[in-house]
Amino acid sequence: MGDHKEHGINIDPAFVRALAELLDDTQLSEIEVEDGERKIRVARTLTAAAPVAFAPPAAAAAPAAPAAAAAGGTAPTAPAADAGLADAIKSPMVGTVYLAPEPGAPNFVTPGNAVKEGETILIIEAMKVMNPITAPKSGTLKAIHVENSQPVEFDQPLFSID
Template sequence: MGDHKDNGINVDPAYVRALAELLDDTGLSEIEVEDGERKIRVARTLTAAAAPVAYAPAPVAATAPAAPAAAPAAAAPAVDSFAEAVKSPMVGTVYLSPEPGAPNFAAIGSAVKAGDTILIIEAMKVMNPIVAPAAGTLKGVHVENSQPVEFDQPLFTIG
């Protein structure tokens, strides 16, 4: 009774709502489920995730003239660290170690070489290594293990 028929495909609105709730719970922007010949894709536009990126440059410009103020000067390094951070090339789930229980690929403060794997992003059951673009010291990791990430989200900073 709750199924709608569209072009020969049965669509269960309750199932689609459950998938939409899963997007909200996990913070993902889309999910696709395939069952035989039936494929359902639920997607949404994330405006909240884009807001920090849009506002990040403004404090940098505001802190330059107001350099004597202590609070804006303290905020400037955090903005700068994200400006120089390596950003996610895809949507997926971050893993900081090669497998559960194993040590992380790299720790904050450790020296890394260009090409060293810093973390993995799983996207569509494919493990994608994210490597250091240059040699340096790992200054910060801006994500947590098993956290979903969006495209262009800051991952880590090397200085």
């Protein structure tokens, strides 16, 4: 057939192409398939342009609030927004956030849900490892401060629980 022998294993280029198409269809960054001793891993590199696009608007918004306060404008909205994040549970690592256990599945939780201490709220993928981030206390999920598939930084607010 279309099999090629490389490094002692048979590789089917059509199968590898099908795996690559599956990556695009599911928005995954990699997929690995094992069949006995044969292992095929297909991965794609995601660009880091998206985080840079988010940074300038935040920096531009910061000077506007002090300018409004100096002009006698009402600036309580900025401190109120910051106060809402003061009690937020923060990211313990750098990675990519996933709000659901797998693509197409419902989110672990949504704002307004009652959560129990230890319940998984979201997952952060870091270095190809899926790390569940759990509720540190029981209560009501007040807000989720990140979007699905969003890159996050260490100490970035993730969610709030009342």
